[in-house]
Amino acid sequence: MIKHEIEEMVLAAVRRAQDAGALPAFAVSDAVVDRPQRPEHGDYASSLPMRLARTARMKPLEIAKVIASQMGPEGDGVVAAVEVAPPGFINVRLSPEWLTSQVDAIGEQGPAFGNVDLGRGRKVQVEFVSANPVGPLHVGNGRGLALGDTLARVLGAAGYEVQREYLVNDAGTQTATFAATLYARYQQLFGREVDIPEGGYPGEYMIDVARELKERCGDGLLRAEGEPYPPEVHDLGVEIMLGVIKRDLSAIGVHYDDWFSERSLYKTGTYDKTMALLRERGYVAEREGAIWLSSSALGEEKDNVLVRSTGAPTYFASDIAYHYDKFLIRGFDSVINIWGADHQGHVPRMKAAISALGVDPDRLTIIIYQLVTLKRGEELVKLSKRAGDIVTLREVVAEVGADAVRFNFVSRAADSHMDFDIELAKRQSAENPVYYVQYAHARIAGILTQAQERIADFSAGDVSLLTHEAELALIRRMLRLPELVETMATTLEPHQLPYYAMDLATAFHDFYEKCRVLTDDEALSKSRLKLVSAAKLTLARALGLMGMSAPERM
RNA sequence: GCGCUUGUAGCUCAGUGGAUAGAGCGCUACCCUGCGGAGGUAGAGGCCGUGGGUUCGAGUCCCGCCAAGCGCGCCA
Numbered sequence: 001m002i003k004h005e006i007e008e009m010v011l012a013a014v015r016r017a018q019d020a021g022a023l024p025a026f027a028v029s030d031a032v033v034d035r036p037q038r039p040e041h042g043d044y045a046s047s048l049p050m051r052l053a054r055t056a057r058m059k060p061l062e063i064a065k066v067i068a069s070q071m072g073p074e075g076d077g078v079v080a081a082v083e084v085a086p087p088g089f090i091n092v093r094l095s096p097e098w099l100t101s102q103v104d105a106i107g108e109q110g111p112a113f114g115n116v117d118l119g120r121g122r123k124v125q126v127e128f129v130s131a132n133p134v135g136p137l138h139v140g141n142g143r144g145l146a147l148g149d150t151l152a153r154v155l156g157a158a159g160y161e162v163q164r165e166y167l168v169n170d171a172g173t174q175t176a177t178f179a180a181t182l183y184a185r186y187q188q189l190f191g192r193e194v195d196i197p198e199g200g201y202p203g204e205y206m207i208d209v210a211r212e213l214k215e216r217c218g219d220g221l222l223r224a225e226g227e228p229y230p231p232e233v234h235d236l237g238v239e240i241m242l243g244v245i246k247r248d249l250s251a252i253g254v255h256y257d258d259w260f261s262e263r264s265l266y267k268t269g270t271y272d273k274t275m276a277l278l279r280e281r282g283y284v285a286e287r288e289g290a291i292w293l294s295s296s297a298l299g300e301e302k303d304n305v306l307v308r309s310t311g312a313p314t315y316f317a318s319d320i321a322y323h324y325d326k327f328l329i330r331g332f333d334s335v336i337n338i339w340g341a342d343h344q345g346h347v348p349r350m351k352a353a354i355s356a357l358g359v360d361p362d363r364l365t366i367i368i369y370q371l372v373t374l375k376r377g378e379e380l381v382k383l384s385k386r387a388g389d390i391v392t393l394r395e396v397v398a399e400v401g402a403d404a405v406r407f408n409f410v411s412r413a414a415d416s417h418m419d420f421d422i423e424l425a426k427r428q429s430a431e432n433p434v435y436y437v438q439y440a441h442a443r444i445a446g447i448l449t450q451a452q453e454r455i456a457d458f459s460a461g462d463v464s465l466l467t468h469e470a471e472l473a474l475i476r477r478m479l480r481l482p483e484l485v486e487t488m489a490t491t492l493e494p495h496q497l498p499y500y501a502m503d504l505a506t507a508f509h510d511f512y513e514k515c516r517v518l519t520d521d522e523a524l525s526k527s528r529l530k531l532v533s534a535a536k537l538t539l540a541r542a543l544g545l546m547g548m549s550a551p552e553r554m
Numbered sequence: 555g556c557g558c559u560u561g562u563a564g565c566u567c568a569g570u571g572g573a574u575a576g577a578g579c580g581c582u583a584c585c586c587u588g589c590g591g592a593g594g595u596a597g598a599g600g601c602c603g604u605g606g607g608u609u610c611g612a613g614u615c616c617c618g619c620c621a622a623g624c625g626c627g628c629c630a
Binding site for chain 1: 557558559560561565566567568569570571572573574575576577578579580588589590592593594595610611622623624625626627628629630
């Protein structure tokens with residue numbers, strides 16, 4: 001990657017300067033290279049001299065001059081100029097020849113352009129959303145979906161072996177309440193006068209689930225009035241609900257590699273093994289009739305209950321067993337859990353539990369995203385399955401479109417407290433920036449289709465004919481993609497991707513206005529066809545990393 | 555009360571300690587005999603919540619204050 005090459009050049013220049021006695025001897029590990037905001041400052045800039053000023057006891061500008069003098073263009077054809085600017089920047093400008101040669105390089109990489117080898121095949125799991133199977137996905141889940149799926153795609157591009165997982169909470173009290181509600185609705189379908197249980201799920205969708213249950217089983221699940229529901233109500237209900245969730249997921253284009261049943265932890269003995277390990281390592285204590293994890297021995301404020309005095313394990317115990325499975329059975333090198341901010345309190349004790357298992361807690365990363373505040377115009381919409389007022393993800397996707405929903409959610413940093421105005425989203429669906437990016441892709445597709453009639457084969461196009469400033473600007477923009485993938489995979493923050501896609505589309509539209517691709521000049525046409533093909537690839541890749549379509553026509 | 559997160563343009567939000575703080579939407583004025591106008595050009599609009607501190611340099615780091623969201627269960 002060119003950025004790393006520049007960094008190496010700066011560091012090598014520092015070492016040469018030190019060998020020559022022009023700089024005092026000290027270790028430098030970071031060249032502090034970034035992309036300047038203004039084009040007149042070059043393609044890359046290092047602010048290292050300012051950082052060295054104190055230790056070197058020299059003026060930053062002097063240091064910059066010394067370093068720059070050691071890294072002048074050496075005929076490698078990559079760097080056109082190295083300039084020094086006050087108060088102590090080293091600005092590096094890439095040569096047009098090298099830039100244009102990258103058009104061919106991108107073309108050769110094809111759909112793999114943008115990939116980097118940061119992960120080296122390490123196994124990483126991304127678990128996200130994992131909403132309890134007690135209702136359809138709501139709009140808020142969309143944020144976790146967009147974040148998790150995009151992150152998984154980015155990590156894949158960064159060379160990790162990625163698995164997307166959905167944990168199905170089918171063992172807790174929530175699905176039990178769900179089943180009780182479902183049984184009430186089911187009985188109502190047979191004319192029985194039964195109330196929705198206290199704390200149940202009054203949403204209308206439960207009637208649909210009950211109808212499906214009736215279709216499948218007829219009256220076979222009815223028990224005498226007042227008797228508890230048979231276990232099939234729970235299991236079939238969860239199954240039906242999962243079907244609904246999978247339908248919602250496919251509407252927004254998210255596919256999981258694995259659906260992990262919480263209940264399986266108890267069937268396969270993983271839960272027992274986990275408790276045995278915790279006991280063996282001395283982190284389990286019994287008191288007040290319950291079994292506790294000695295979290296306070298691991299720096300936590302207090303201990304946490306693993307098994308209630310009733311004998312039933314807590315969600316926390318389940319979750320520890322679940323992570324035992326992830327790390328000690330399935331052997332993921334690292335695990336990323338994406339949780340809503342309402343789970344933030346759970347983070348420290350989960351980390352402590354990982355330590356208690358003897359697993360390095362750094363192998364577990366928990367990303368907390370702030371909850372979405374839903375609005376209809378000025379009016380706040382309260383999301384609550386219990387209250388029955390839910391705005392489903394599915395209905396918003398149907399109104400606004402999956403690509404626009406994804407683009408909107410991905411572009412927000414996980415920490416931002418975002419407002420999602422349903423009215424605004426609907427109104428802006430036609431003016432969404434996503435179409436700006438897709439339009440650029442479709443425009444190129446149009447040009448390529450038209451070119452086929454005249455210039456079927458442009459593989460011999462000479463990229464050195466690309467000398468217009470707009471052409472070079474477009475190439476520069478394309479070259480940022482691998483850098484961005486690397487950054488996103490390191491910080492685990494994919495929200496820059498939509499902004500990059502916008503910038504890339506802008507660079508293309510600007511080129512399109514200033515340079516005509518298909519002209520009487522066949523040689524130039526061929527080289528520009530190469531350029532727009534590369535731009536099309538890059539746009540498609542950026543869109544693809546966000547799980548969005550790259551349409552040939554719109 | 556304690557903890558986590560946030561406060562940047564009218565709205566929704568970007569902004570890896572660096573050079574003159576940006577985008578989309580909205581608003582104003584322009585640009586179609588041209589490969590797709592879902593496009594382009596120009597403009598208005600900012601004490602970056604607030605008060606201190608660290609630094610050669612702070613929207614960015616630290617502390618106080620104000621405000622908002624979330625969390626502090628033998629719920630999940």
